[in-house]
Amino acid sequence: MMQMSNQEPTKSENCQCRQDLGELFDHRFFKALCDPGRIALLVRLANCSEPCSVSQIAECCPVDISVVSRHLAMLRDAGILDAQKRGKEVYYSVRCSELAKLLQTMADAIKACCPDKDSKTKDTNHE
Template identity: 40%
Template sequence: MATTTQELADLLKALGEFNRLSLVYELCECKAPRNAMCLCSCCSVDASVASRHLRVLAQEGVVEMEKQGRERIYSLNREEVAHKLRALADRIEGAGTELSKETEL
């Protein structure tokens, strides 16, 4: 999977905002997915703000949304996001030894 520089920058930017990262942490730590009301209270922001942050995270593929009645259930795209972060970590660290360009999971 070839992630372009721009795509990766957008992903990092999506994660690089305090409230959005807090939302991701919140989704990390609970096993069951959460609805937006629960998430907006964890950041103590308005519901509209949580809605917009979650949309950004969804656009970048960090979370996935499922409609369930009048609620939206959000869940983390754990493996995809973790993989991209590790690929970047490998690229940053790997060139020092210049031997391992492969990213294995």
């Protein structure tokens, strides 16, 4: 999941949100991040400049390493993390660009739904 499907806002209406909000806001993405432990893993990896192995990540976690492994796999399946195998170890890292882009797209979509355009709409369809 988390395919970005780079679709421009159609701006056929002055409300751009009627099109694809349901697809953009995928509950699986939010489900992946609804657990405090998984959030912690994301933060841990985001603060890390390099990919980290499961063991390295699990060092600072109070839970069993199998739990960490499962959580990392969930974040990977949600498109939030990237995993690459080097030897016996699996190195996880945050898919920063994709994640940032998705959040940005969500922010823009919600912004486009604002009834009062106080948030400085960049496409001012003046009429």
